[in-house]
Amino acid sequence: MRVTFACMINDSPILLTESTAAERTKFRRALLKWFDSHQRDLPWRKDRTPYRIWVSEIMLQQTQVATVIDYFKRFMKRFPTVSKLAAADQSEVLKLWEGLGYYRRARQLHTAASVVVERHRGNFPETFDEVLALPGIGRYTAGAILSISLDQQLPILEGNTIRLFARLMQMESDPRSSANQKLLWQFSESLLPKKRAGDFNQSLMEIGSEICTPRCPKCSECPIIKFCPTFRGGLQNQIPAPSVKMKYESIREAVVLVSKVTRGQTKFLVRLCGEGERWTGLWDFPRFELGNRRAEVWLPEQIKSLTGLDVSVGSSSLQMKHAVTRFRITLDVFSSEQVTGRLKSGAASELRWATNKELLEMPMSTTGRKIADRCCI
């Protein structure tokens, strides 16, 4: 049997970094055509107002699409407009964000909503500089919002497109270096079509996340395979250059679960995390970095100075492991016994007693929520 691969023999490889205008047109068309038939049905793609795209982009920062979908739906149902968001209490915004992580995003989103109301009369701004000036919005997010919602011809560069571009450019050095970041932004800008810039940018990101994956990229499904020198060279595992390994630090933390019973109601002591600490604006049980100290002695001292209460702690009733950035945290939960004294007034941090039911309404971190679920029944 004779098989000819005429098309492959005749197709000369195209390097986008040295391409003609006609070749870039082919590239854009291939991407947009793929997007027309392969784009996922996502809730923020239904009604592409700047506000909805903004909320989706903030949620999608550092967070996968599958995780965001339900949060986005709940958020838009409760806050259908920027004015409704601005009018809400921060704690309610954080409650809708509970479990998504990076809670500063929610606080900045809420702050920015007020800025939009006051500075822009409730209309989300439509120039790059005005959008960029809002808290929580950097170069990527400003470009994404304005290209996706208004088709403004603005480039984007984020995790998925960095990887895709590094492969399309056959960039062998670290794409995270500032020199390479500059090249990648230029590359992103050089590819943009005049029309449908938003679909084009989304297509790049979707191919980056669904096809041009870090490991085992699905090159056979890639609509722009013929523009990819990394595929031709079989260098998918070398490009992008692997980053330097993260070095982790192990730390020990302890939660003290302080409870009291009044009129048959069990209440638990919680505190509001303040500015400059993890989980700002969220509620947490009293939590301490234990280090190598002895829990039975040190934790009651800490509780005394924090709250004025005298407690004793027994042995840990629950151990959890979790990670926050570079820290590997082993968290022990100690239930306090023999609680005496009154909560001191004018404490440095905001403290209160909360019933099981009240805990449900308070925004908490994922570990805080697990402790509440497991221990505050």
Added chain:
DNA sequence: TTCCGGTGCT
């Protein structure tokens, strides 16, 4: 157990 990922502060 390791990897992944935007913004903003220092």
Added chain:
DNA sequence: AGCACCGGAA
């Protein structure tokens, strides 16, 4: 330039 911020997925 380096680091903190979070949770989920590989």
